[in-house]
Amino acid sequence: MRIDVLRSSAGRVPHLGEQVELRGLLQELARRGVEGVLVDRGEAPGGLVCGAEPAGQDPPGAAAQVVPDEAEQPAPEAEGLLLSGAGPDGPAGPELLADWLGAARTAARHGRPVVISGLALDARNAPAEVLRELLGTASLVGLRDEASRALALRLCPDHPGLHLGADDILVLPTPDTAAGPAPEVAPPRIVAALGHLTGPFGTDEAAPVLTALLAALVHRTAGTVAVLPCGGARADVEFAEAVATGLPEGTRPHVLAPDPAADALVLAADHLVTTCPRAVALGLAAGADVLSVGTEKYAAERMEAVLRRWGLTENVVPLAALLTPGATAWDTRAAVQQWATETVEQRAAVRSALAEAVPALHAAGDRWWDGVVVALRGGEPQRLSSTAVAPRGVGAPLVRSLRRRYTTPAAPPARPTVVAVVLRTRGRPAALSRALDDVLAQTFTDWRLVVVDDGGDPAVVDRLLAERQDELAGRATVLHHRRGLGPGAAVNRGLRATDSELVVLRDDHEPWTPTFLQRAVARLEDPLTTDDGVVVHAQAGEPAPAGPAAPTLTGALGGERAAPGSFVYRRAVHGVLGDYDESLAAAADWEFALRFLETFTVGLVRGHPHPVRARGNEGSGAGPALRGRDELLVRERHLKQWTGENGVGLPLYLSREIREQAEGLHARLDGSEVVARELLELVREQSARIEQLERAVAERGFTAFWRRVWRAVRGR
Incomplete structure (x- = not known):
């Protein structure tokens, strides 16, 4: 029996283990009386036309999901088609799936069995309709991992032939297969x-x-x-x-x-x-x-x-x-x-x-490749176990x-987690979807998410959470409020629904980078850190600006606000400060920040996590930026001492009064600038008129002089 083996890596750059795996695949088929002929993408041996670009060239991205038309293709000489994922580590993309579907259609149209082995999928880059038709064309499909199998089952829930394959077992040495040429030098350890x-x-x-x-x-x-x-x-x-x-x-x-x-x-x-x-x-x-x-x-x-x-x-x-x-x-x-x-x-x-x-593993591999050959010969393979070794x-x-803190847990954690993420949302499903994906993309995974639906549509919020049920792994809770309670009340209810060491609030429109939580937790868990909160810069790796950067009470009194979604702090501070003020609508976060900065300090996390802790001393140059930062530290120290004894009322009033005076001064300066521009325009107009008069007077005086001269000459 002869079959065509259409591989995913043909015409691409070589990959480690590719030749060993392909050689093992052909030998497994040969041991069962099947001759496998490797077919490159774009070639057409035996009448099998894939409709792809020539080997070694990438088809244009715009045509990645266009499936070739097989109507005019001749019947293949091969008795079956095996689509093999041997080669690259990455998942099958739209371009490869379209190629495979074109070949599978041709084989199926002429009554040739189709089997897929070693298929790796990524839900973010797999065209659903193309993949659904491709899976339906094959009688047996071997997926590389559980995530790929779960995606295939969602698209084709009634397909009886979706299994975990055994392609990675092809590299095992057997009595009738060689592991490859021995190295010329002693192998490194x-x-x-x-x-x-x-x-x-x-x-x-x-x-x-x-x-x-x-x-x-x-x-x-x-x-x-x-x-x-x-x-x-x-x-x-x-x-x-x-x-x-x-x-x-x-x-x-x-x-x-x-x-x-x-x-x-x-x-x-x-x-x-x-x-x-x-x-x-x-x-x-x-x-x-x-x-x-x-x-x-x-x-x-x-x-x-x-x-x-x-x-x-x-x-x-x-x-x-x-x-x-x-x-x-x-x-x-x-x-x-x-x-x-x-x-x-x-x-x-x-x-x-x-x-x-x-x-x-050899026994599991034998069962799998026996099933592959049965399917290639038109039979129905028996159901295969997905577990080879206990x-x-x-x-x-x-x-x-x-x-522990960097992988999705198999079950919801029974103990308090490190970070509680309180996510406020109200009637913005697209923004909520992006916010959920941002949380799930975090490299740090020891978190508990509380979605506070403050007056939105409960069905929409529940649907978005259900779509991500497997990834959330029991780490999410939703609180529905039929009537909007306001930002402060939403936060307080979210905090009471969790127990954690650290807290971060975010609204559904605030973006997060994947390392946001990792960088914040690393700073707050550093034994050398004395801050009780940190603000994480949105873009990792950007150079720090000159002068002060971390939030300060001085800046907060002047109206400066950090985005709530960038501020991570210790939950224990609520034992000192109390809850968020529920009577405030738009200023609850700012008012809490004022109380926080009055008692505690906030650090700034900028750049990416460093592989090795820096222990050296920084430079001692006293430039303008360093002097300005030190002066701010002195002011901040004395301000906190004063507010600790007298409260924040007077500085808060004075900062508002100074800001209003400054705004009034700016308004007056703006008005003066307008008047100055108007006066300057009048001066320019008057200057132009004077220049015109001077030219007219000059011309008239010159002409009158020569007339007088002419009359005097004629009078003689």
């Missing part, structure tokens, strides 16, 4: 397989963390290091080079390209540091200690899926957890050193657990501590 960053962190944040982790492993094992990109794209190579460059001179490696030799290096590693799901599969097949670092949510979920198939659960450490480890470790350097130490100490247990899992708790104990 430590390998780093790194992909470019697509999440909220930049290279300047991520590279030092991974460099520190590799250096800690080198220190613990005295091994050598190989660094290679997960893909051949320029961004992959540049990120790998940034990590390699930071290593000490004696251990600094050259960055290798992803090819069969690089695959063999991973398959021979003792310790693997990686950000890529494909590399995780290779490292586990080699029996290596895999230190998985999730730089963004999608990659972390994919790595978790691979590890879970081996029975290893909750072993991916989010990059955010290493940047700000909180109570787990003093700073990034301490966290990675402890992780490296525990990993080396657990080496024997991990290797033993991985070896015990191999037979079960979960086991092997791994570094530190990982569990690091993950």
